[in-house]
Amino acid sequence: MAAWRFVALFGVWCALWSFALSQSHPLLSSGPMLGYAEMTEVAIWVQTSQEATVQLRYWQQGKPETSRLTDPIRATKAGDHIALFRLTDLPFGTRFEYELYLNGEYVKRDYPLVFQTQPHWRWRTDPPEFTIVFGSCAYFNDPVVDRPGNPYGGEFEIFQTMHRLRPDLMFWLGDNVYYVEPDWLTESAMRRRWRLSRQQPELQPLLASTHHYAIWDDHDYGPNNSDSSFRLKDAALRVFADYFPQVRYGLPDAPGCFYRFEWGDVEFFMLDNRTYRSPNNLPPSPDKRMFGKAQLEWLKNALKSSNATFKIIACGGQMINPMVYFEGFGLFPTEQQELFDFIARERITGVVFLSGDRHFGELLKVQREGCYPFYELTASPLTAEPANGHPDEANNPARVPGTWMRGKRHFGLIRVLGKRGERKLVLSLCDKDGKPLFEHTITESELRWQN
Structure with a gap:
């Protein structure tokens, strides 16, 4: 009986807390x-x-x-x-x-x-330690347009859990909202979807105190599995940039939601896997691309010019998974090989991949001949319905044992720790209550060339 009372009281507390969060100024x-x-x-x-x-x-x-x-x-x-303040000096x-x-x-x-500004640490101190949370596939329910049946989105308290960790950065790795059939037909409907989704009460504390960086995947770009043929991709980029302000997106002659930025001695390369994407069902060929020639050339040049200890490449879809039953970079083998060969040929150090999309989470490790291991941490979903993947993926040889997060909404957690020369990434996937499934450490020495 005591346990039942505790559960009941906890439920009342959660309801009151959610109600308090929803109370806002009418403007x-x-x-x-x-x-x-x-x-x-x-x-x-x-x-x-x-x-x-x-x-x-x-x-x-x-x-x-x-x-x-x-x-x-x-x-x-x-x-x-929208009012956007750029506080300077x-x-x-x-x-x-x-x-x-x-x-x-x-x-x-x-x-x-x-909020915070980044430290001017070079030539002065060790690089800063900091914490990142990230995720993808955030579905915010809207009974007016949702499919009949049980709500697809749920357990929004995950955002409060993330906020309690007081992270420095939050990465939104695609499907950050879900356009449904009426939404992708006009720019005004896209904006309505973002406006309603951004109002989620449990989300507000995380928005207010953590710095947010985002890229898109198909559902916040256009229809399911959409590609470069989407007719409103220019409007989609305008809307996305309005809701996730950045120093700049894309290149003057190659628009898109890709960009690079640094935090301490880590550089992040945020990729656009939709604007230049060939249809998934085209047969493999040199012309079938996920990123497009201009973006991939930008990425290679950016990796080569970077002096960062860790170079984290973030994409809406998985990048290194050898088992591709749905979407992923493996559907574009020529472009995938071009990137991986470049990293090896130019001896780029410290590359790690982040991704979302799959509605389950995992840590992958791929050892290519003559190269240090590639790691990829996938986190999905935040609030959309979890999935189990393809049955054959239960035996994925690339998965680090004990890291498959299925049937649970969750988020990724990365802690960047250590002194100069001894830096490390501590990777986790955490459930909606913040409980980690695992903890895996990658040292900077592991991601270096040995000869």
């Missing part, structure tokens, strides 16, 4: 959300429910005398009621607190509003 639709953070600049995103004037007040943590008030930004219907390596004002009125939040 606030969602946010604030932290975007990118550089050494002297940070992006903060806010969306209002109607036209309003938005301002932020921010100060160095513990130093209220450093308070500064931003110039007002008018969130208008033409701009999807900030001191590096500093943590800040901030407040939100709508039409001059202070908007109280019951969770921390904090």
